[in-house]
Amino acid sequence: MPCERMPMRYGHSEGHTDVCFDDSGKFIVSCGSDGDVRIWESLDDDDSKSICVGEKAYSLALKNGKLVTAASNNTVQIHTFPDGDPDGILTRFTTNPTHVTFNSIGSRVAAGSSDFMVKVVEVSDSSQQKVFRGHDAPVLSVTFDPKDEFLASASCDGSVVVWNIEEQTQATSWPVLQKTNDVSNAKSLCRLAWQPGAGKLLAVPVDSKVHLYERGSWDHVSTLSDDLVTQPINAVAWSPSGQFLAAGGVGGFLTVWDVDSKLCVERQKQEKGYTVCGLAWHPSGNQIVYSDTQGSLGLLDGLSTSSSHPSTKATKAPASKVAKDYDDLFDDDDDRLMDEGLSDTNSPAKNPVAGDEDGDDDDVVPATGRVRNRGAFLDDENSLGSLKLGLDKYGDDDDAGSAIVAPAAPAVPLRPVYEGPMPTPPQKAFQSGSTPAHLTHRFMMWNSVGIVRGYNDEQDNAIDVEFHDSAVHHAMHLTNSLGHSMADVSQEAVLLACPSTDELASKLQCLHFSSWDTNKEWMVDLPKGEDVKALCLGQGWAAAATSAMMLRLFSIGGIQREIFSLPGPVVCMAGHGEQLLIVYHRATGFDGDQALGVQLLQLAQRKRQVIHGEPLPLSRKSYLSWLGFTAEGTPCYIDSEGVVRMLNRSLGNTWTPVCNTRESCKGKSDHYWVVGVHENPEQLRCIPCKGSRYPPTLPRPAVAILPFKLPLCQTTTEKGQMEEQFWRSVLFQNHYSFLSSSGYEVDDQAQSQAEKKQQELLMKMFALSCKLEREFRCVELAELMTQNAVTLAIRYASRSRRMALAQRLSEIALEKANQMNEEEFVEQEDSSIRRTSGYSQAEATGYHYNNRHHQEEEEEQREELEEEEGRDMETEDAAENRKRLNPFAKRGSSPEKPALKPISKEGRVNPFKVLGSGRSSASPGQPRVTNVLDSMTSVKKLAPLSGSAGKTNKSPPLKPLAPRPKAKTQSTLMQMTGSKTANKKAPQNVESAEDKMKQPEVPPTPSPVDNAENKRPKTGFQLWLEENRKSIVADQPDLEETDIIKEAMGRFRILSAEERLSWTERAKGQTVDAADLKKRKRAEGEGGAENENAHVEADESVAKKKKSLDPSSKLSAFAFNKN
């Protein structure tokens, strides 16, 4: 039977449909779940007539100009046809009717309902009703016997019942169906059909077969089936001649059987495989109209069901016989080629059917095409089956009611289901600080400047802008005629944007209220097809990211500025000052994770990209929920797990988690909705939301403040706590350097306070480690300290009798001093580089700044000293000094530097040896260092014990190479260390310089030498010279100084051995005296000049008294009162 399948067309909205022809066959009439009955002149009719019959229409029947519909309002209504005027209600049920049908002459209507009842109503007089009770479940379908004697009904209770209409009794009942509880859950709609004419056969769709029952005997006489129909049949319909039976069902099958031969004569498939739920023959019998659960209509045309069929069949039989053999060849070849598994199409059982079909098909389709076609059909069928299965599995529940896939499709091979990581749906673009767009009252933006609220209800579509600080601007109320859905607000402007609609392009509107001219508003239309997805405001600019993955920059006055492409669909944007932060989808995330990338741009004079699209770290299975800057300008974001992360500029632009808001939540479903982050003071401003993620606009939510907390380990312990505090303080101090580097003013006071706090924390940790006998840890901590703090630490260590520790600390102190010098040096050399990138230089240890800070403080002191020393060094040592300077400059930071003291000690013992061994002479600083150690009585013993000390002994003395600036620094350092330690010789050098100044009568000998002499025991010769100098001068007054010495040498040699020895002895004795003398001198000199030292000394003496107290109290004695 040749037929043409017309393309499907849209008929109704998605859902159950029913369809029929009118009596003349001129119109197609359909109803659907949209509640409309539509009258189509043909399938191509684009201007159908609609009649609304209710919310949903389940079934319709049409006869004699009367249209009967079963609608969801529990009624069966009549409308006139084709006018569609309502003609009253035929009957009512307690729940919705499921199926209506006319009898053959159109005098009665039978209706089945979900309330288990079947009613038969006279169309002319609706009061004449017959009610059939007996079903135990909703009625699926009803059909009249053409002779009006019987009525058949199918129900969800699994039975098909034939009723005697007059007697209202059950004639018979067949429990053939599957039981369900509701029509929507039934696998099949089970539309019954009685053979027209004599009504000999009743067709009942049972699963994938059609049972035929004989009238009267009610015997099951035959079954119509087809191997290709594997899924339940929804509806059957007899051709007007009663010869053919059409069936349609799940999976979109349309099959036509010749009832006499029980052969399948036509097999079609709804093009998309949607479930067929309505089916009707054209009165002429050459067309079948059908509808599916997706609301579309289809038509099979050209069915030749003429009564002459037997003859056609007869004539065609031989031909088909030939064709069949012929086809078998093809089938064998092609089917194997295409799909070996499908060769069962040639199974004997199927051959007749196939043959018959083949015979018919030969007329219209070329053989090869047909075979291929059929192969494809089979193939399609299989894959569709599995697809359908898959679809159902993934929760396409909408049509599950009518399209449940029969589990009995074992023949269909299941397509392997993908079980790997599933891609995460990418999160939508959002404005941080806004609540979801679907709310009628929502926050469009809540940031540190103000609040933008959007109202979108029946009365009002408006936007309220309110500023936290009323000094910025007064509150604004705007009507939102454009439907803005995004907003941002800054001190200068309010930026709004709406997505595009059918007519209007996406718009960007800026209320530039800070403008000084009278035009305070501008608007920009985006190109067609481009929608604003995210926007933000900075200082003097506005940015909008669009659906075209583009970023458009505007000046705040409305000039279009830069434009560039984004690497992915934008998620969120934030602006602050000159910084623009963009987060976009970098790739597809898997298993609940989002794959986001982040860009940070600097839009200042020197535009550059600071973060080049790096992945944005998020917690597992979370998405971005807030993005912005701290008030100080550090990028910051929050994910849906409540973890707040902040950019750590000093650690290579990494992200540090600084807070977990979920930890502060009381309930599991409580959240904090963040509105702002401040670094100074450390505040996370957020709104507590009970049982939700977002606050409602009313009552007006109150802001709460959360503290930050780095997720360090063991923060319950004192150690952990202090560590956390320290690193948090370091992290939250980063912005100072950033601000100063980008030319903003920095709150020096706050900064120094923070630094002080850090140092105090370090000292506390130091003390704690000391208490716990963790000396190595102490040293590590000392490395984080500033120089000042290290000196305190040294004092603390020596006070708690940890000499080894003190020694190491003094090494560190020295190193720090060197470092500082280098820095200064570097600073001088490339100050320009520093200015731009200073903040990004390694400062991970946190003392970097502090050093610099102190440097400045000490600058003045140094300068004073420089003058003194400069005077001293100008003479013969100048050349040597220069020599020292250069090598240092090159040497940079040698690790051996700190290990000088033992050597210098050596130098003190035998200065000449040091010189002779090629080491440069002792610098002014050297003895001071030595002194630090000397003061600790046990150092000498300890020093050789430690490995590093031993090593340093071998290494060349580096100290003497120190350049002048370094020496200066050291001198300051040593002043402090010296004074701290009990060594009274520490300030000797300074003093001696001062002494010299005070006593100009002393011959101006070069200071280093002088110093050396001061330190070193005088030789016997020198003593002798002192005594005899006058006599020599008296003898030979014209001699030069050098000559005097020569002469003296000569004379000294003349002396006897005993005499020389005695002088030497005396010299030794005098050294002590000299030292005593110095001590006294120092006490006087310091009182006036060395305020600081005196102060420290006083401190020290206090501390000494308290020595027996516990470490912490000792620590407090070291109050940071020096600066």
Add this chain to the structure above:
Amino acid sequence: MPIVHNGAVTSCVFFAVSGNSYSAGTFISSTVGVPALTHSFCKQNNPAVQTMDPSEVEFLAEKEMVKIIPNFSLDKIYLIGGDLGPFNPGLPVDVPVWLALNLKQRQKCRIVPPEWMDVEKLEEIRELERKEDAFTPVPSPYYMELTKLLLNHASDNIPKADEIRTLVKDIWDTRIAKLRLSADSFISQQEAHAKLDNLTLMEINTTRTFLLDSLNCMYKLRSNLQPGSNKGKALDY
């Protein structure tokens, strides 16, 4: 008469010792931190007994702290009573009621109603107050004053202001009724003393004048009725 108050306005003691000329009197007092407003009724023969008037109680209530959300920026301010601020726009900060109201009147802030100023909580309190015979603890020692002050000046910042006003009035009425009842039974049973817990200053204040006078009056009458005892020594306590 050694009555020591620890500053808390939690109890009120009636004394009505008849027959003893020295200590006879009625004592209703409470102590608050402001000396000028602390009254002693122990002194005999003080014709100008200073009674507190409600505005004074209100004055005291104005020292209570309340949260406001300022819409201006101001550094910490240093006042005799303590430091206030800093004020950051949009960020809640605790200030005394007097300042809150002042700022509110100048439209410089929004007042965040105290936690107890909430319909549900007040309903609970009201139910409890009605159920109990004794006085129940009130959410704030100045609940009445604060309600009046805040609702009069900042009703736009307080959700369901009218309901709250009604509820607080209900609570107040219940409590005053209880107070009258106690006074009545105190007098009718001729008790020497009684103690009432959880009374607020304002509540004490409403009944003080009348109760004192009437007790005095009754004392006079009673002492006159009893022949021979302290005749003519009617003293005004």
